Amino acid sequence: MSNDRTAGGARREYERVADVLRHEIEGGAIGVGEQLPTHAELVDRFDVSRATVQKAIKALEGKGYVESAQGKGVFARDWRQSGNAHANGTAVVAVDAGSxxxxxxxxxxxxxxxxxxxxxxxxxxxxxxxxxxxxxxxxxxxxxxxxxxxxxxxxxxxxxxxxxxxxxxxxxxxxxxxxxxxxxxxxxxxxxxxxxxxxxxxxxxxxxxxxxxxxxxxxxxxxxxxxxxxxxxxxxxxxxxxxxxxxxxxxxxxxxxxxxxxxxxxxxxxxxxxxxxxxxxxxxx
CATH class of the missing domain: 3.30.870 (Endonuclease; Chain A)
Known part of the structure; x- marks a missing residue:
């Protein structure tokens, strides 16, 4: 989708973070019901900003891979029970045209x-x-x-x-x-x-x-x-x-x-x- 690329065709940073976490959830490295690392830990791990981590989590939420619990953290869901998984496995989130x-x-x-x-x-x-x-x-x-x-x-x-x-x-x-x-x-x-x-x-x-x-x-x-x-x-x-x-x-x-x-x-x-x-x-x- 063109909206999920920069003008030069490069992958967006949040996509990179979301895809790594998605693969870990699908592969069992992060088990269903298990808590994901904190936002601060993900910032350090991927060397990105907090805003990028937040958008990656939002992308995964939109595709049924994780859910957020207020005051507790973000937890992996059983993605196989969700009909929202992207056909090619890429976790994306809608972005307005031109943004x-x-x-x-x-x-x-x-x-x-x-x-x-x-x-x-x-x-x-x-x-x-x-x-x-x-x-x-x-x-x-x-x-x-x-x-x-x-x-x-x-x-x-x-x-x-x-x-x-x-x-x-x-x-x-x-x-x-x-x-x-x-x-x-x-x-x-x-x-x-x-x-x-x-x-x-x-x-x-x-x-x-x-x-x-x-x-x-x-x-x-x-x-x-x-x-x-x-x-x-x-x-x-x-x-x-x-x-x-x-x-x-x-x-x-x-x-x-x-x-x-x-x-x-x-x-x-x-x-x-x-x-x-x-x-x-x-x-x-």
Whole structure:
């Protein structure tokens, strides 16, 4: 199915994880009723992001190979009792036409000699997760890019942003303080992650600038020829603060946001939009 491949025809990362686990279930290495490894263990085993593991599990659930028990874990099912097993054995999950996983797009980008990424997002958490397995491949010598150039546009730590905020108490600054810590954490670790590749002979440039705006969309321009756009949904959800209380806040949630490919005209327009922000009101950090 064309929707289960990247533009270059490569397998998606979640398919690789799902297929390995499916073979282990079908072959009895993971018995019916047996608990699968935790998400964290699967991340380490397959050297992928948590989002990729989650999608692989969703694919297996959709085909009747596993079931999730809230608070307990994921367990293998008797797949032979399910009429949903794919005819050729491949565990797949439906994806909207034109949508792309960031993990797959970054993995494909790292096959190039010169890698360029422009990103406009909230905290860079998703981007860090997508970069991590590829950086490890470079460190292991599996990939040998000559250069990596990244420009990050993020929300500004300390700015009085409209979102996140506590439901009914917009004057409470705790959600903004928490967001500031997340931005600093992921921007700092992403920069360190990539700059560590210098010891493998890669020419690395990472620039981070911030805006006093809460992004309601995320945008990635990858290797100058692939534009991806997605939208953050504003939702209310509980957050645990250091005082021990769970508080309901309005926040933009980006980890599950779908990204859609842009045509040449859209990509060119978005590049001009990104550059206009980068060159005017964005501040370096």
């Amino acid at each position: 792309v996983e960031l993990d797959d797009a970054i993995a494909e980008a790292f096959e190039a000699e010169h890698i360029t990424i422009d990103a406009y997002c909230l905290t860079a958490e998703s981007l860090h997760g997508a970069f991590l397995p590829q950086a490890r491949r470079v460190l292991r010598g599996e990939l040998q890019p000559s250069s990596i150039q990244v420009r990050l546009l993020l929300a500004r730590p300390g700015a009085h942003l409209a979102i996140p905020r506590i439901v009914g108490k917009p004057e409470d600054t705790r959600p903004l303080d928490r967001l500031s810590e997340l931005i600093k954490r992921y921007a700092f670790t992403l920069r360190n992650l990539l700059e560590d590749l210098v010891r493998r002979g890669v020419d690395v440039t990472v620039e981070v600038r911030t805006l006093p705006i809460t992004p309601v969309a995320k945008y990635y321009l990858i290797n100058r020829h692939r534009g991806l756009m997605g939208f953050y949904k504003v939702e209310a959800h509980p957050v645990h603060f250091p005082d021990g209380k769970d508080v309901q806040i309005y926040d933009v949630l980006g980890l599950g946001a779908r990204l859609y490919l842009q045509g040449p005209e859209q990509r060119a327009e978005c590049q001009q939009w990104f550059d206009s922000l980068w060159n005017t009101i964005a501040e370096s950090v």
